Amino acid sequence: MGVTITLEVLEQFTKIVGDNYILTDNESLAQYGKDETERLLYLPQVVLRPATTEEISAILRICNDQKIPVTPRAAGTGLSGGAIPTHGGVVLSIDRLNKIIDIDEKNLQVTTETGVITEVLQDAVKEKGLFYPPDPSSKGSCFIGGNIAENSGGPKAVKYGKVKDYVLNLEVVLPTGEIIWTGANVLKNSTGYNLTQLMVGSEGTLGIVTKAVFKLIPYPKHDMLMLVPFHSLEGASAAVSAIFRAGFTPSCLELTEIDALKITSDFVGNTTVPVDDTIAAHLIIEVDGNDPEALMKDMEGIATALEPFDIGEIFFAEDTTQKEELWKIRRRAAEAVKVVGYTIEEDTVVPRAELPALINGMKELGKKHDFKVVCYGHAGDGNIHVRINKEGFPNSYGHPEMESILTELFKLVVELGGTISGEHGIGLTQKEYLLLKLDPIQLSLMRGIKKVFDPNNILNPGKIFD
């Protein structure tokens, strides 16, 4: 996009990161020019892979002086295009900041660099009997830094919350190159504005998070899982709020509708989980805790709360293998439906009692505009992922007809009291819908905040808003 990086600047970059960690070959530029969002590619001029906070600071000082756009990149698993370098310039990868610095068993905290893979962090703390709950579907490959940028969730969020609920303190390199810690390693903090929470979900536009301190909780000793088939999609979505109203807080409460279920079942070669033609949707319900008897009572209580609904036979996962099989069908839904042509994963979220209205509305929209639609997701939070399939349209971004469909969908979401992203962020692809939810005053405050942090607009420019 017309950015010029002089040879002199490239030499400075090389001095900072070393010869092996500055990439300018076409293959690398292409690799770092996209993420998991859509079939979009924007080439940067150069990719830098610094190893330390100080290197990142040095790079940002230069880019701020020279007004060179910098797109921070974690694992590139994002679904809103946040890591796509639309303005060219530098892609700054945090993949080498991959050390878990300290698991503090005395204080139930972990300090980690942000290029660590989420599941690697989860496994490391689990070995000490500790739990870091946020678990996006991509947890096997995504980075902690990306999770912070998008305020990621996942199935466990319904009981345990999102990234924002675990972050205590962040080391951040500001776009001007200055390094700050945003908070303190404490559980309660009323010491000035909450810069920690402001960074979470700011999608790499306010600073590059290089270290994070998270609180941890004791790992629950037991969990139980059941799968409930519903004969109507509306029934399944209505049942979600009935479970909470009955006084239960499942550790996961996921919905998958039949179309997604069948596609994924074929895709993973499922033989364990019953999928028959009378079913319209499944709920996967998990409870966890330390006392198996109490969990059994919860399972019975939830089953009782579901009696008024038109359900099939409840399937209780008996052992780890069955549990894994069941989770596989939920976790791999996104991948499976993508393979068969569903291309856009939207991230709608509504108050949970509005789920039936949302799901009915999106199905009607599909009929009206002649597209296929599947949905699945974190029904317990009211956060449903919608995927659209319309022949000839591999992308929605930049496509007027798809955009008008999505505009209708998001208007419905907002009418129902919801918003257009629950956990994926706005990034590139959702930003033109932002004013369906935010008003110009909110947007003007956000722009003002951006300017305070990034006066030259060098850091992830063109994301969230222009």
Place this chain on the structure above:
Amino acid sequence: MGVTITLEVLEQFTKIVGDNYILTDNESLAQYGKDETERLLYLPQVVLRPATTEEISAILRICNDQKIPVTPRAAGTGLSGGAIPTHGGVVLSIDRLNKIIDIDEKNLQVTTETGVITEVLQDAVKEKGLFYPPDPSSKGSCFIGGNIAENSGGPKAVKYGKVKDYVLNLEVVLPTGEIIWTGANVLKNSTGYNLTQLMVGSEGTLGIVTKAVFKLIPYPKHDMLMLVPFHSLEGASAAVSAIFRAGFTPSCLELTEIDALKITSDFVGNTTVPVDDTIAAHLIIEVDGNDPEALMKDMEGIATALEPFDIGEIFFAEDTTQKEELWKIRRRAAEAVKVVGYTIEEDTVVPRAELPALINGMKELGKKHDFKVVCYGHAGDGNIHVRINKEGFPNSYGHPEMESILTELFKLVVELGGTISGEHGIGLTQKEYLLLKLDPIQLSLMRGIKKVFDPNNILNPGKIFD
């Protein structure tokens, strides 16, 4: 402080709020010129008691035009001087915004005006089987709006979190008079910067919060309470982190040291709770949940985790009366020690395993500078309230010797990885200590944010920072 409010402006205010809700008599000005912090009094020119968001908006438009300082006031129970009108001008009381608008049992949410008393809100949702946990000691008189401004906690925070963990969406009147909602009534939101979290804990300096939407949780059906006497204060504080490391998350874990205990015990006429001379401190430990048998196991497990410590006989509260008696001694500690001359409640917070170092450090400081010190508070969070008693010094604010003692205390807190306020805020009295914890870059970001929201610096000027 030299602010002139013209007769014409007073007439405009009168038109907005009506004759009965504009106060200029000396008695009212004195009443609204102080809060619960210290013996400080700053008179405003006028007190306004608007009834609606729109009235507040109209008032702020005028004040912004005329550059008249506005100090927002909830119930005036704050402990850092946030509601004291140091710059004169207008005190804007939200006490007439006292309606609970909607308890949404389908979505487990409540929408309320912010002049509602915290306990009134808690009782109203409890009637529907729902739980709003944040419970500052002043819950019987403080307002939801003040709790949002300070990001209040309380005993339940150790398991259930603070105000920030329940806020979904806020209606805010900006200093310029514009009205926004900060978020959406949903459990997950990654739609632009988190203005909701930025407002929480901003101490009335960024906007006046007029309505709040909180998530609620099912009210736990049972709780059990025990009191554990320790023969050393260090043992009591060390035991706190042992309980969590053993895998338990109590719903309250409070510490009261013997001096505070004796004073409070006398003050409330306690006969139930054993207080003998061999005791150095008590821990109050509560667990809650839906299954009494599971709770009993937790109590036994916690007792086992405490065996290595030098403790007296554990006292299990048998019934509601005993529980209330026990809580009374904890909850009224602040009031009791204030009556006998302890004047300053500090709000230190450290990683919980550092509690012994903090408590030892503050006792040593007391010896060194010849002052009495008591401590009590939310040990489970590492959040300990410290009160100092030094003859002849009723206040710390503006008193060089007391300030030098507090500087030493806060330096220790920061060295231990903690911060100077866990739940009371910085307000007026703590602001000169802010740079012990924050660096100038953080402060400059905060000032920049303040300027975005409040370009004329009319709203609660001189609070948090100058």
